[in-house]
Every structure is written in C-alpha cells, then in structure tokens.
Amino acid sequence: MYKKRKRIIIITCIILIFLVIYFSISLFFKERFYFGSVINGVNYCGKTADEVERSINETVQTYQLTIEGRNGLIDYISAEDIDYHYIPDGTIERLMETQNPFKWPIALFGMNDLEMHIEAGYDSDLLSDLVNHLVFLQEKNNIPPVDAYINYNDTEYTIIPEETGAYITENALYQSVKQAVEDGAEHLSLEELDIYAVPKYTQNSPVLLQLTKKLNTYLNVVITYDFDDRSEILDRVFIKDWMYVTSDFDVDFSLEKVREYVDYLARTYNTFGSKREFIAHDNSQLTVSGGDYGWLINRAQETEAIVEIIKEGKSVTREPVYQQVAVSRATNDIGNSYVEIDLTNQHLWVYKEGNLVIDSDLVSGNISKNLGTPTGIYQITYKEREATLVGEDYSSAVKYWMPFYYNVGMHDASWRNEFGGDIYKTKGSHGCVNLPPKVAKIVFENIEKGTPVVCYNGKLIKKTAEENTSNLSNKKNN
Known part of the structure; x- marks a missing residue:
C-alpha cells in the first residue's frame, strides 16, 4: 500500500514539474x-x-x-x-x-x-x-x-x-x-x-540592309557611250556623287549633277553648228563654220534616261538621246558621202562612199542683192520631184528640189544657159544653188535626206581662156 502511494506521489510530482516547466515556457513565449x-x-x-x-x-x-x-x-x-x-x-x-x-x-x-x-x-x-x-x-x-x-569606302557602300x-x-x-x-x-x-x-538603327536593321543593297546595285552600273571612234564610261566615279538618300530611306538622284555630266557630253560630242576642219576636193584643208548640221544631244531626255538606266541596275552600251543626228558618229561626222559647194569658184562636187559622182559649175545667190547662199555645213532636209518654188516676186517650177537650209536648196534651173563664173554676183538666184538640169538629176539620184552639204568660200582659182571656153561649151551642152 505504501509503495503504491509513493509511486503516485512521484508521478504526480513529475507531472507537476512538467506542468510548471510547460507553463513557465508558455509564459515565456507569451x-x-x-x-x-x-x-x-x-x-x-x-x-x-x-x-x-x-x-x-x-x-x-x-x-x-x-x-x-x-x-x-x-x-x-x-x-x-x-x-x-x-x-x-x-x-x-x-x-x-x-x-x-x-x-x-x-x-x-x-x-x-x-x-x-x-x-x-x-x-x-x-x-x-x-x-x-x-x-x-x-x-x-x-x-x-x-x-x-x-558609308562609302571608295569601293562599295557598307554599314x-x-x-x-x-x-x-x-x-x-x-x-x-x-x-x-x-x-x-x-x-x-x-x-x-x-x-x-x-x-x-542597327547594322541589322532591314531598312539599312535594303538601302545598302540598292546603293551598291546602282553603284555597279556602267554606261558605255559609243561615239564610233571614241567612247565615254559613266560609272561609280560619277554615280556615287549623284545619289542621295531620301527622308523615307529611298535612293534618289540629283538631276542637277546628272545634267552637269550630260552638259559635259554635249560640250564634248555635240557637233551641231560647230567649226570643222574639212578636206576639200583638191585635198586642201579648210575650216568651215556655221550651218545647222551635226549631232545634238537632247540634254533633258538624256538626263532622265541616265537615271532610269541606273535604277534598272543593268550595265549597257548605248548612244545618247539625240535631238538631231548626222551621217557619221565618228570624229569626222560628215562621212564620205556629201555635197561640196565652193561658192567663190561657183562649183559643186558630189561624193558617194568616197567616190566622186559628179562635179559641175553652178549659180548661187545674188550677192548684189544680199541674197548670197549661206556658208556652213547643212544637211538635205528632204527631196521632192516636180516642185514649185514661190517667193515674193517669183514662182519657178523645178523638177528636182533638194532643200538644205529652210527655203534654200539645190535645184535644176532650166531657164539658165550658163553656170559658173561671176554670174552670181549680179544675176544670181534668190539664195538657192542653181544647177544644170542633167546635173540636178544626177545629184537628186545620189543623195538622201540627211546628206551633208558643205558650203564655203574657197580661194579664187583663175581659169585659163581654154578652160573657160571648155566650161562654156559644157554649160551649153547642159
């Protein structure tokens, strides 16, 4: 009995101790x-x-x-x-x-x-x-x-x-x-x-990549101008200075700068109305100026054409757009088929492919009435059979009409019996070149529209009495 009570007391004490500890700690963590x-x-x-x-x-x-x-x-x-x-x-x-x-x-x-x-x-x-x-x-x-x-690095455009x-x-x-x-x-x-x-914008920006590609495509275009025995190369040296980038990242061209290049071509290769060294029938060299013959570049259209070609991105060999053309594009643009007229000696020579077809005396414009035939280099405007030439005080029917400068041209003059000499000084034409009918026919058959006509005042050649008699006989036979 005692032992049992003792055990209960011990257990109770332990519980009480634990409770004291528990509540003490609980109080601590409060x-x-x-x-x-x-x-x-x-x-x-x-x-x-x-x-x-x-x-x-x-x-x-x-x-x-x-x-x-x-x-x-x-x-x-x-x-x-x-x-x-x-x-x-x-x-x-x-x-x-x-x-x-x-x-x-x-x-x-x-x-x-x-x-x-x-x-x-x-x-x-x-x-x-x-x-x-x-x-x-x-x-x-x-x-x-x-x-x-x-940026352009002297070779290409890079980013x-x-x-x-x-x-x-x-x-x-x-x-x-x-x-x-x-x-x-x-x-x-x-x-x-x-x-x-x-x-x-970065180096991978699509707009810069596309723009660079377009610039280089344009830059690589080469336009070769064919002037027969000469040529001009239009390439990146010029193109790089013409291009510029617009505000919307496209490529455009300075038309003013392109026009400057076209002006250079015109100054260099236009022959319209220019002074030329001409080898006459007797192999003498003459300087002939004036007239409306020759090559003339259409500057406005050529400027536009250059820009369009570059934008196509393809190299080409071409001629410029011409406002007027001549027979030959070589340095000697007269070629070897032409009419030579010496107004001083009143004589004409017709050459075809380098060969003399015919030569003849003629009567040019009346210089006493200030109707002299103009000097210079011209070209046949057109040919017409059976024409009537009408002026203020005349109306003349001709069989062969070959104008080369406005209303001035070559034609047959059946009303004349003599040609050459000094006739033109007082009894010359109204400015045209009068030819014997048979000569006019041959000339008409051997020239075409565009054939050059070279009119100049040569050095006077005095003919002997025998030559004059021979010429007079020929004139009458004509």
Missing part, C-alpha cells in the same frame, strides 16, 4: 517568438517584439545599394546617404499575436518561417540629389548611342555598326533607384533593367 522563428531569413527565437524591431532597425542602418552599369561602372547608396530608417508599423506585434504560447512544443519539431515587409523611410530630396551625382550621369560616362549608318553608348536619363535612373530602395534591394543592374537609350 511575449517572445517560438523556437525556430525566422523573420525575413533572420532567426529571432526568444526575442521580444521590441528586440526584433531594434534588430531590424540596426540592420536597416547598415543598408547599402550597389548599382552596376555599363562599361564596368559601379556606384553605391548607403542608408546614411539618404537617411534610410526603419518605420515600425505594428507588423511585429501582429506576428507575435498569431503565435499561441501554449503551442510552443510544436515549434520544437519545425521552423516557424515568417515573412514580413520591412517598412523603411528615406529622404526623397537626398535621394534625388544623390542620384543626380551618381557616376552614371557624368558627362564622360553618359554617352549617347550612335545609330548605324551607311558602319551602331554604338550602344551608355546613355540614361536622370528620371529613368531615379525611378529605378527609388524602386530598388523602396524594395530594400541591395543590388541593382541597370543593364538588366533595360533602361539605357538604344540606337534607332
């Missing part, structure tokens, strides 16, 4: 956090709310934000710099209230991991001023980006890559830093935030 209570990664086991808040405040006082930027730049913001401080908001007390002190044994078998937002304050004016003085905004470091652009720079605005940097501070972040990567200004 104002303290459980075993294994971790708040924001820090173990606050056995700490009161006040102790936790003092610890958090001490931690906040050591806060530092590390900011990393491009080009290896780093800067820092400390709690002291911006008066960064902890603001108690009752969160710790609320966490404590969620804890049942009588359930402390449960905490022995697991972690009580708690999360809370630490409310911290700072001086916004200090932060703003500090951000404006960060290393990233210094002029030497805040480098604007440079767009990729197209020069963009430069990313390291440009960031004050506001963008301030907003990013402000958010990091408010979040309590300790590290901030500006690169990861993607707040740096970026180039508008």
Whole structure:
C-alpha cells in the first residue's frame, strides 16, 4: 500500500514539474517568438517584439545599394546617404499575436518561417540629389548611342555598326533607384533593367540592309557611250556623287549633277553648228563654220534616261538621246558621202562612199542683192520631184528640189544657159544653188535626206581662156 502511494506521489510530482516547466515556457513565449522563428531569413527565437524591431532597425542602418552599369561602372547608396530608417508599423506585434504560447512544443519539431515587409523611410530630396551625382550621369560616362549608318569606302557602300553608348536619363535612373530602395534591394543592374537609350538603327536593321543593297546595285552600273571612234564610261566615279538618300530611306538622284555630266557630253560630242576642219576636193584643208548640221544631244531626255538606266541596275552600251543626228558618229561626222559647194569658184562636187559622182559649175545667190547662199555645213532636209518654188516676186517650177537650209536648196534651173563664173554676183538666184538640169538629176539620184552639204568660200582659182571656153561649151551642152 505504501509503495503504491509513493509511486503516485512521484508521478504526480513529475507531472507537476512538467506542468510548471510547460507553463513557465508558455509564459515565456507569451511575449517572445517560438523556437525556430525566422523573420525575413533572420532567426529571432526568444526575442521580444521590441528586440526584433531594434534588430531590424540596426540592420536597416547598415543598408547599402550597389548599382552596376555599363562599361564596368559601379556606384553605391548607403542608408546614411539618404537617411534610410526603419518605420515600425505594428507588423511585429501582429506576428507575435498569431503565435499561441501554449503551442510552443510544436515549434520544437519545425521552423516557424515568417515573412514580413520591412517598412523603411528615406529622404526623397537626398535621394534625388544623390542620384543626380551618381557616376552614371557624368558627362564622360553618359554617352549617347550612335545609330548605324551607311558609308562609302571608295569601293562599295557598307554599314558602319551602331554604338550602344551608355546613355540614361536622370528620371529613368531615379525611378529605378527609388524602386530598388523602396524594395530594400541591395543590388541593382541597370543593364538588366533595360533602361539605357538604344540606337534607332542597327547594322541589322532591314531598312539599312535594303538601302545598302540598292546603293551598291546602282553603284555597279556602267554606261558605255559609243561615239564610233571614241567612247565615254559613266560609272561609280560619277554615280556615287549623284545619289542621295531620301527622308523615307529611298535612293534618289540629283538631276542637277546628272545634267552637269550630260552638259559635259554635249560640250564634248555635240557637233551641231560647230567649226570643222574639212578636206576639200583638191585635198586642201579648210575650216568651215556655221550651218545647222551635226549631232545634238537632247540634254533633258538624256538626263532622265541616265537615271532610269541606273535604277534598272543593268550595265549597257548605248548612244545618247539625240535631238538631231548626222551621217557619221565618228570624229569626222560628215562621212564620205556629201555635197561640196565652193561658192567663190561657183562649183559643186558630189561624193558617194568616197567616190566622186559628179562635179559641175553652178549659180548661187545674188550677192548684189544680199541674197548670197549661206556658208556652213547643212544637211538635205528632204527631196521632192516636180516642185514649185514661190517667193515674193517669183514662182519657178523645178523638177528636182533638194532643200538644205529652210527655203534654200539645190535645184535644176532650166531657164539658165550658163553656170559658173561671176554670174552670181549680179544675176544670181534668190539664195538657192542653181544647177544644170542633167546635173540636178544626177545629184537628186545620189543623195538622201540627211546628206551633208558643205558650203564655203574657197580661194579664187583663175581659169585659163581654154578652160573657160571648155566650161562654156559644157554649160551649153547642159
């Protein structure tokens, strides 16, 4: 009986001891956090709310934000710099209230991991001023980006890559830093935030790639001008200076500069009305100027044609667009089929493919009435059979009419019995070249529209009496 009572007393005492311990610990955790209570990664086991808040405040006082930027730049913001401080908001007390002190044994078998937002304050004016003085905004470091652009390197157009720079605005940097501070972040990567200004155009921008391709296509066009025994090459040397890029990233041409090149062609290869060295029938060399014969480039149309050819992107060999053409495109544009008229000696020679077809005396315009036949180089305008020539005081029917300068031309003059000599001085025509009918017929049959007519005042050749008699006989036979 005694032993049984003793056992009960012992058990009761043990229970009482455990109860004392249990309630003592429960009383302890009434104002303290459980075993294994971790708040924001820090173990606050056995700490009161006040102790936790003092610890958090001490931690906040050591806060530092590390900011990393491009080009290896780093800067820092400390709690002291911006008066960064902890603001108690009752969160710790609320966490404590969620804890049942009588359930402390449960905490022995697991972690009580708690999360809370630490409310911290700072001086916004200090932060703003500090951000404006960060290393990233210094002029030497805040480098604007440079767009990729197209460059000509004496061979072709290439894209020069963009430069990313390291440009960031004050506001963008301030907003990013402000958010990091408010979040309590300790590290901030500006690169990861993607707040740096970026180039508008990069080396892979489709618009630059397409533009470069078009520029090089145009640049590689070669236009070869064929001037028979001469040629001109129009290539990149000229084209690169004519092209420009429009505001909508297309390629256009300076028509003014293209026209300058066409003007050069015209100055060099136009022969219209130019002075020429002419080899006469007796192999003497004469200088003949005036007249409307020769090549004449149509400058406006040729300018347009050049631009269109380049835009097609294909090299060609061609002649310019002409406003007027001549018989030959060689340096000697008269060729070897022409009519030679010596007004001084009143004689005509007709050549076809280098061979003399006929020569004959003639009667030209009456110089005493200022109706002299004009000198210069012309071309047959057209040919007409059975024409009537009408003037103010005349109307003459002819069988062979071959005009070469307005209403001046060659024709048969059946009303004349004599040709050559000095007849033209007082009894000449109204400006036309009068020919014996048989001669006019042969001339008519051996020339075409466009055949050159060379009229000049040669050196007077005095004929002997025998030559004059022979010519007179020939004239009468004609």
